[in-house]
Amino acid sequence: MDATAFILNPMARSGRARARLEALRSFAKKRLPGAAILETEAPGHAIALAREAGQGGVRRLFSVGGDGTFNEVVNGVMALPPEARPAVGLVSAGTGRDFFRHLSEKFAFPKNDAWILDAKEVPADVGRAELGDASGPVVRYYMNIADAGISGEVVRRVADSRKRLGSLEYLKSTLQAIWSYRAPRVKVRILDADGSPWEKDIVLLIAVAANSRYFGGGMCIAPGAEIDDGKFFFMVAERVGYFSLLRRLPSLYAKKKLKHPRIYYAEGTRMEIVSYTGDLPIGLDGEFLRAPRVSFEILPRALRILVPAR
Secondary structure, three states, X not given: OOOEEEEEOOOHHHHOOHHHHHHHHHHHHHHOOOOEEEEOOOOOHHHHHHHHHHHOOOOEEEEEEOHHHHHHHHHHHHOOOHHHOOEEEEEEOOOOOHHHHHHHHHOOOOOOOHHHOOOEEEEEEEEEEEEEOOOOOEEEEEOOEEEEEHHHHHHHHHHXXXXXXXXXXXXXXXXXXXXXXXXXXXXXXXXXXXXXXXXXXXXXXXXXXXXXXXXXXXXXXXXXXXXXXXXXXXXXXXXXXXXXXXXXHHHHHOOOOXXXXXXXXXXXEEEEEEXXXXXXXXXXXXEEEEEOEEEEEEEEEEEEEEEOOO
């Protein structure tokens, strides 16, 4: 297999990104004729494709789709030994585009795909999530944001809606979730940046372990997050009133921290959430999961990502 490969998701933006995908396919055939072009056939397929590409000797692997496709590619690559992991790049063609939004603030992505030809590698941290239930632990990796609470309910609603409205679908689902969400009682434990523990029993609105800044189609939930600083940006919010939360929602689009006595921010390397009242709704880069216990741990510089060289 050639040293470069592309994994395309034909269902990006519910199939409405086909023109973008075909343009990328045409570009790759003309400018990188030896590159493999691999197409996903079902949810989860990109994990296997990415793992097999790395095993086959691919050294530059581009995900063509949205945050969900990129998350699957990262999970496939992280299943490999460190020395076998290809560098990964994101050619954004999806709905939320939240991880790409942060990347494009750090690096100047051109409107065309020519940057792919001489893309440079930069180190990046990876989040490791471990979900526990009666059947045993499940491990998943993520590059952007992991969360538990109301945001997990938003992810579920967006997935059920088939993402017809793009970023507006996230906002609509957020407003619906604010009205219907039933907050669970949990214990939150955090290991902060200097190694000190923080622990609190709360009625949970949301807990976020952010490697990057944005989720929900443009909400800046973690304005201080960086993908290469070896730590998470944490945000934990206890249950607050419906109208109090609505009043503060615009701050997320203005890239400001939410100000409320029941909302906490910190930086650190690990978060654990244990529910006293059953499964938690959990979101991992837009994937909806459920578990009564979850932990998030930062893996410093575990991957190399591909970005424009200039």
